[in-house]
Amino acid sequence: MSWKWAPLLLCVWLVGGYADAQVVTDLQERIDAAEIGATLLLEPGVYEGNVILTKPLTLKGKGDVTIRGDRTNNVVEIQSEGVQLENLTIEGSGMSRSSQEEYSGVRVMANGALLKDLLIQDSFHGIFLNRIQDTEIDRVTVIGQGAGKLGNQGNGIHIARSSHNIITNSYFEKTRDGVYVEYSHNNVVTNNTMTKTRYGLHYMYSNYNEFKDNHFVGNVGGAAIMHSDHILLEHNQFSFNQGSRSFGLLIQTSRDVHVLNNEFHLNQRGLYLEQSTSNTIESNEFFQNEIGIELWTSSTAHVFFKNKFQNNRIQALTVGAESNNEWFKNGVGNYWDTPMLDLDQDGIGDEPFQYTSALSALIEANELSYLFLSSPAIVIYEKMNELLTANKIMADDRYPLLAERKGSFAIIAGWIFVAALAVFIFRTRAVRKQ
Amino acid sequence: MIMYLWKESLEQTRGKGLWLGIGVLMLASLFLIAEARFFPSDLGFEAMLLSVFDMNMYLLPLFSLFLSSFSVFQEKELKTSMILLTKRESTLSFLWKKSVAIQVILISLFLGMYLLLAIFMKFFLAFHVVSFLRFLFVIVVFLLIFNQLGIFLGVACNSKMQLVGANILVWFSIVFLFDLMFLYFLPIVTFDNIRFFSWIYFLDPIHTMRFYLETGLGLFSLTHMSRMMEKFVFMDLGILMAMNAIFWPALLFGLASLFRNGGMFDD
Numbered sequence: 131m132s133w134k135w136a137p138l139l140l141c142v143w144l145v146g147g148y149a150d151a152q153v154v155t156d157l158q159e160r161i162d163a164a165e166i167g168a169t170l171l172l173e174p175g176v177y178e179g180n181v182i183l184t185k186p187l188t189l190k191g192k193g194d195v196t197i198r199g200d201r202t203n204n205v206v207e208i209q210s211e212g213v214q215l216e217n218l219t220i221e222g223s224g225m226s227r228s229s230q231e232e233y234s235g236v237r238v239m240a241n242g243a244l245l246k247d248l249l250i251q252d253s254f255h256g257i258f259l260n261r262i263q264d265t266e267i268d269r270v271t272v273i274g275q276g277a278g279k280l281g282n283q284g285n286g287i288h289i290a291r292s293s294h295n296i297i298t299n300s301y302f303e304k305t306r307d308g309v310y311v312e313y314s315h316n317n318v319v320t321n322n323t324m325t326k327t328r329y330g331l332h333y334m335y336s337n338y339n340e341f342k343d344n345h346f347v348g349n350v351g352g353a354a355i356m357h358s359d360h361i362l363l364e365h366n367q368f369s370f371n372q373g374s375r376s377f378g379l380l381i382q383t384s385r386d387v388h389v390l391n392n393e394f395h396l397n398q399r400g401l402y403l404e405q406s407t408s409n410t411i412e413s414n415e416f417f418q419n420e421i422g423i424e425l426w427t428s429s430t431a432h433v434f435f436k437n438k439f440q441n442n443r444i445q446a447l448t449v450g451a452e453s454n455n456e457w458f459k460n461g462v463g464n465y466w467d468t469p470m471l472d473l474d475q476d477g478i479g480d481e482p483f484q485y486t487s488a489l490s491a492l493i494e495a496n497e498l499s500y501l502f503l504s505s506p507a508i509v510i511y512e513k514m515n516e517l518l519t520a521n522k523i524m525a526d527d528r529y530p531l532l533a534e535r536k537g538s539f540a541i542i543a544g545w546i547f548v549a550a551l552a553v554f555i556f557r558t559r560a561v562r563k564q
Numbered sequence: 565m566i567m568y569l570w571k572e573s574l575e576q577t578r579g580k581g582l583w584l585g586i587g588v589l590m591l592a593s594l595f596l597i598a599e600a601r602f603f604p605s606d607l608g609f610e611a612m613l614l615s616v617f618d619m620n621m622y623l624l625p626l627f628s629l630f631l632s633s634f635s636v637f638q639e640k641e642l643k644t645s646m647i648l649l650t651k652r653e654s655t656l657s658f659l660w661k662k663s664v665a666i667q668v669i670l671i672s673l674f675l676g677m678y679l680l681l682a683i684f685m686k687f688f689l690a691f692h693v694v695s696f697l698r699f700l701f702v703i704v705v706f707l708l709i710f711n712q713l714g715i716f717l718g719v720a721c722n723s724k725m726q727l728v729g730a731n732i733l734v735w736f737s738i739v740f741l742f743d744l745m746f747l748y749f750l751p752i753v754t755f756d757n758i759r760f761f762s763w764i765y766f767l768d769p770i771h772t773m774r775f776y777l778e779t780g781l782g783l784f785s786l787t788h789m790s791r792m793m794e795k796f797v798f799m800d801l802g803i804l805m806a807m808n809a810i811f812w813p814a815l816l817f818g819l820a821s822l823f824r825n826g827g828m829f830d831d
Contacts (some may be wrong), residue, residue, distance in 0.1 A: 143679075232599075281603060289599070307818065325606075328787075328788060347604065347606045347607070348606065348607060348782060350785050350787060350788045367604060369604040369606065369607070370604070370606060370607045370611070370782075370783060372778070372782060372783050372784045372785060373785035373787070373788065374784075374789055374790065374793045375788065375789070375790060375793075376785065393604075395603065395604050395605070396607070396611050396783075418603075418611070492747065492750060492751070495750070495751045496750050496751055496753055496797065497790060497792060497793070498750060498753060498758075498792070498793075499747075499750060500745055501765070501771075502743060502746060502750075503703070504618060504774065504806065505743040506621060506622060506739050506740055506743070507739075507740045507741075507742075507743030507744045507747065508739055508743075508747075511744060511747055547591065551587065559634075
């Protein structure tokens with residue numbers, strides 16, 4: 131054999147050797163051999179899954195560590211209490227939908243697990259919590275496969291019949307739902323971001339849960355609370371959830387939900403209420419949504435107060451017959467972004483405020499009405515119906531609040547610019563005439 | 565051709581209409597940019613672009629119609645068209661060169677304005693180049709259609725008053741009246757006849773441009789739509805944009821050449 135082939139052979143050997151060296155095949159053996167409560171520090175590289183943890187153990191990556199499944203099952207299955215996974219990339223679960231169970235990157239089947247600093251990708255569900263409690267999930271990122279495959283993949287975190295779990299500081303992108311919760315109570319979900327999913331949060335038959343400081347951005351629907359009671363949503367941000375059926379927050383067939391201090395920005399509908407009762411909507415900001423609040427008359431006995439409505443194309447819309455909701459509480463109403471008189475200077479408008487619109491009938495009749503909400507013609511349509519007294523009362527606030535008006539620097543600067551331009555033009559013309 | 569371009573650029577830049585239009589558009593856009601500072605950062609830039617487009621929906625057709633129609637009308641009023649036509653041009657070639665000159669000059673000047681605004685956008689917001697280029701593309705199509713409409717009106721009208729009236733009527737119809745008609749017919753649109761409705765809806769260039777921009781900027785999702793909406797969006801929006809960008813200018817150019825005798829063109 132000629133020496134000229136030597137460099138090529140060397141490359142093949144190096145590449146081959148490199149590839150072999152990176153895939154570690156004995157991870158399950160190492161787990162089985164580890165003592166109870168031990169910490170298994172994994173060196174950087176790719177480790178072959180799938181693995182099952184049947185004893186309390188900490189599995190911790192030292193640098194860039196990937197556990198890669200064989201696409202037939204769960205990549206990491208936790209069957210013992212007190213397991214911790216830290217600083218790992220997990221990928222390659224089974225994707226089949228005709229198997230006995232829906233597979234996931236990490237399946238937690240025992241109490242008290244801690245999952246921290248994980249990146250989960252290329253899996254059906256990211257994390258599946260099944261009939262357990264007291265799991266802590268912190269700084270986990272789950273990346274799905276995008277809108278085109280939403281139906282063929284699972285959720286970022288799927289919580290089924292599991293309670294007292296805490297999910298914090300995590301990020302979910304392009305999965306079916308960001309966090310899906312069913313029949314699970316007393317969970318706390320704080321400071322997470324859900325984006326480009328179907329529903330950032332999908333929530334069914336679960337009570338006494340709290341969602342705080344989460345960021346639902348650019349989903350088909352921000353958060354959907356269905357068939358659940360006694361929920362607290364506080365300081366969340368629902369923004370850019372746009373589509374013909376999109377919403378920032380949907381509350382459906384639920385009661386005693388407290389929506390407090392949230393921001394609803396630039397959604398198709400900020401808050402969408404349907405078949406629900408006795409929910410409190412307090413101190414939220416509805417800014418530049420197509421519809422601030424859409425309320426179907428199957429929803430009753432809600433209380434809206436201290437909410438701030440600003441620059442929404444339609445501030446509030448009641449679809450259907452007369453509804454029985456209160457737009458004030460204890461003499462405190464909402465901020466309506468409409469000039470009002472306050473001669474007694476008590477911060478409350480002198481006259482009750484009625485927000486009217488004729489669009490509810492149109493929206494009820496045809497869903498394509500949403501296509502025209504941004505049309506300049508809508509203003510004329512509303513004005514014409516107002517003159518023909520065809521508008522309906524959407525919200526009746528007896529104690530409307532007056533926002534403090536601050537002079538915006540941009541507006542003042544703009545007017546100075548206009549005045550200066552006008553003076554310059556007239557001055558130039560006068561000089562020319564001379 | 566160069567002569568037409570040069571002449572058009574001098575006429576437009578020496579007139580007050582163009583600067584007034586650009587000034588008003590810039591001022592209104594600056595307010596929107598300043599307001600967008602308070603948007604959530606994720607898609608705040610895109611939301612601002614859409615707000616600027618919504619504002620343009622009112623103003624840009626008006627300026628575009630007036631500037632282009634008066635440019636053509638002036639050729640008739642000052643008899644320069646007669647001089648050109650008696651020398652070497654046929655009506656068709658005159659119309660073609662004049663159209664190209666108006667399109668190139670007005671589109672360039674308005675694009676220049678938006679590029680100037682981009683400095684403010686960059687200064688105030690997280691600037692996304694691809695989104696901005698998409699916005700500029702929509703503005704080019706916008707101007708292409710309305711400039712050509714203005715050229716047609718300039719050719720077809722015989723007096724200044726007539727032209728002013730026609731411009732305002734056309735502007736009002738396109739911006740307000742057609743959508744009001746859509747709103748009143750909306751209750752009879754069903755799953756069975758929605759394809760017919762779609763064609764009419766998307767042949768209104770303002771609708772197509774907004775829908776294209778909104779979806780392109782990621783502010784409107786075309787996933788998880790209802791069956792009705794899926795049937796409604798029956799074609800790729802890029803193709804619908806291209807159809808509008810070609811169909812309307814071509815039709816209006818054809819109409820302008822047909823209606824030339826309604827004006828004062830004398831071969």
